[in-house]
Amino acid sequence: xxxxxxxxxxxxxxxxxxxxxxxxxxxxxxxxxxxxxxxxxxxxxxxxxxxxxxxxxxxxxxxxxxxxxxxxxxxxxxxxxxxxxxxxxxxxxxxxxxxxxxxxxxxxxxxxxxxxxxxxxxxxxxxxxxxxxxxxxxxxxxxxxxxxxxxxxxxxxxxxxxxxxxxxxxxxxxxxxxxxxxxxxxxxxxxxxxxxxxxxxxxxxxxxxxxxxxxxxxxxxxxxxxxxxxxxxxxxxxxxxxxxxxxxxxxxxx
Amino acid sequence: xxxxxxxxxxxxxxxxxxxxxxxxxxxxxxxxxxxxxxxxxxxxxxxxxxxxxxxxxxxxxxxxxxxxxxxxxxxxxxxxxxxxxxxxxxxxxxxxxxxxxxxxxxxxxxxxxxxxxxxxxxxxxxxxxxxxxxxxxxxxxxxxxxxxxxxxxxxxxxxxxxxxxxxxxxxxxxxxxxxxxxxxxxxxxxxxxxxxxxxxxxxxxxxxxxxxxxxxxxxxxxxxxxxxxxxxxxxxxxxxxxxxxxxxxxxxxxxxxxxxxxxxxxxxxxxxxxxxxxxxxxxxxxxxxxxxxxxxxxx
Numbered sequence: 001x002x003x004x005x006x007x008x009x010x011x012x013x014x015x016x017x018x019x020x021x022x023x024x025x026x027x028x029x030x031x032x033x034x035x036x037x038x039x040x041x042x043x044x045x046x047x048x049x050x051x052x053x054x055x056x057x058x059x060x061x062x063x064x065x066x067x068x069x070x071x072x073x074x075x076x077x078x079x080x081x082x083x084x085x086x087x088x089x090x091x092x093x094x095x096x097x098x099x100x101x102x103x104x105x106x107x108x109x110x111x112x113x114x115x116x117x118x119x120x121x122x123x124x125x126x127x128x129x130x131x132x133x134x135x136x137x138x139x140x141x142x143x144x145x146x147x148x149x150x151x152x153x154x155x156x157x158x159x160x161x162x163x164x165x166x167x168x169x170x171x172x173x174x175x176x177x178x179x180x181x182x183x184x185x186x187x188x189x190x191x192x193x194x195x196x197x198x199x200x201x202x203x204x205x206x207x208x209x210x211x212x213x214x215x216x217x218x219x220x221x222x223x224x225x226x227x228x229x230x231x232x233x234x235x236x237x238x239x240x241x242x243x244x245x246x247x248x249x250x251x252x253x254x
Numbered sequence: 255x256x257x258x259x260x261x262x263x264x265x266x267x268x269x270x271x272x273x274x275x276x277x278x279x280x281x282x283x284x285x286x287x288x289x290x291x292x293x294x295x296x297x298x299x300x301x302x303x304x305x306x307x308x309x310x311x312x313x314x315x316x317x318x319x320x321x322x323x324x325x326x327x328x329x330x331x332x333x334x335x336x337x338x339x340x341x342x343x344x345x346x347x348x349x350x351x352x353x354x355x356x357x358x359x360x361x362x363x364x365x366x367x368x369x370x371x372x373x374x375x376x377x378x379x380x381x382x383x384x385x386x387x388x389x390x391x392x393x394x395x396x397x398x399x400x401x402x403x404x405x406x407x408x409x410x411x412x413x414x415x416x417x418x419x420x421x422x423x424x425x426x427x428x429x430x431x432x433x434x435x436x437x438x439x440x441x442x443x444x445x446x447x448x449x450x451x452x453x454x455x456x457x458x459x460x461x462x463x464x465x466x467x468x469x470x471x472x473x474x475x476x477x478x479x480x481x482x483x484x485x486x487x488x489x490x491x492x493x494x495x496x497x498x499x500x501x502x503x504x505x506x507x508x509x510x511x512x513x514x515x516x517x518x519x520x521x522x523x524x525x526x527x528x529x530x531x532x533x534x535x536x537x538x539x540x541x542x543x544x545x546x547x548x549x550x551x552x553x
Contacts, residue, residue, distance in 0.1 A: 052438075
């Protein structure tokens with residue numbers, strides 16, 4: 001039984017076939033890369049997995065349990081977290097609070113506790129706060145706890161988004177172009193962080209990325225998408241030498 | 255302007271500003287999370303004040319009892335307003351125009367209900383205070399302040415304080431702030447958006463209720479009590495910077511103080527004119543408000 005399995009997933013928007021017959025398996029602690037030109041349907045695959053869109057047909061399984069039709073917050077609670085291509089942090093909430101929002105779903109106090117400021121609220125707030133703090137320190141944001149995300153550099157905002165996703169203790173982490181807009185040094189740091197997530201926490205990672213130096217280094221297996229279809233699957237070395245892939249990336253020769 | 259008059263006018267302004275702030279903050283919270291202007295906000299004030307008046311008379315309650323009645327009524331009216339007037343439109347993610355019409359219709363309906371309940375003559379709360387004004391001596395100078403204003407100011411500060419604790423120290427507060435910034439991402443983080451919106455309306459109703467009682471004591475209770483003051487709440491939240499809760503509070507106190515000084519210098523009739531002229535000028539010069547947050551309306 002695979003950690004995450006997609007079977008023949010299709011999704012169209014009107015006449016546009018965004019995802020056609022996409023199947024994949026990811027095991028515990030694997031890093032899977034998804035690459036392809038813009039408009040290849042990569043982010044759409046993430047949106048189908050995380051429940052923002054529901055597949056027209058096909059099935060998605062997490063640890064053998066079907067999650068195809070679940071609402072997005074249910075899928076998040078089942079153990080799939082994600083980051084976004086265009087960073088989507090909550091402005092007006094500091095770094096700590098951004099991470100805490102993920103933990104609040106599991107925080108065991110109710111509205112009455114919140115209004116009456118009961119010890120239960122205090123205890124649970126302390127717990128989520130501690131946990132959020134330790135996630136921030138784990139990704140290396142220990143000194144920016146009370147800073148608002150809009151004041152952080154791009155690289156740090158990426159880390160914060162990852163910390164927020166990790167706070168949910170996910171089984172699967174979907175990273176949508178985490179290296180976009182980062183400088184070479186930040187890409188190196190991100191690479192280390194991604195490997196640590198796999199090695200120290202055993203989380204399965206799906207990685208959409210245009211920066212080939214990153215995706216080729218960390219991925220165990222790569223899916224190459226073009227116009228909604230999978231045109232190649234293989235190890236980084238296999239994919240790089242695949243004529244179909246070269247054609248999709250460099251265009252057809254005259 | 256003598257120092258005594260100055261201090262008294264300043265205090266009156268802060269007290270009135272306190273009641274505006276309760277309205278402005280409620281209005282602002284709803285605006286932030288729904289991205290539309292709730293024209294039914296005024297009706298919540300009138301309705302909560304009326305229910306509180308009724309309960310107060312029925313059970314012979316004092317000020318504190320009436321305030322609690324108003325809080326309960328406000329919470330209930332707020333949640334009913336959200337459920338009946340907006341939830342279905344929200345689910346269909348309809349155009350802003352429907353929110354506009356729905357809030358106006360609902361507001362008029364509630365106001366009409368209150369009108370039928372009140373009857374021809376405005377109602378007055380029973381006498382809550384042993385004396386209408388208090389004499390206070392500070393540094394050898396005697397000041398006379400209205401008892402109602404003192405309670406109004408103190409209550410507003412307490413309610414605002416509690417609100418800020420709720421917003422910044424509880425998961426529900428975080429959910430409100432996160433959802434106001436980005437609803438889709440909030441949903442994805444496991445935040446229950448529908449419940450969060452419901453809580454915002456309840457909070458707005460509670461604050462409208464507290465404000466309504468003091469305004470009821472000040473101006474008597476009639477159906478248009480809310481809509482007469484809600485404009486001041488709107489203005490306050492724009493003055494402070496639409497969408498910013500801090501801004502709404504600051505805007506409300508600034509508005510209250512400026513208004514009272516205008517009353518002192520040009521009389522209450524002219525003050526009503528001048529305050530709106532000032533407001534228009536301010537909007538032209540600095541539409542982003544004091545706090546500088548410029549919010550784009552839902553397309």
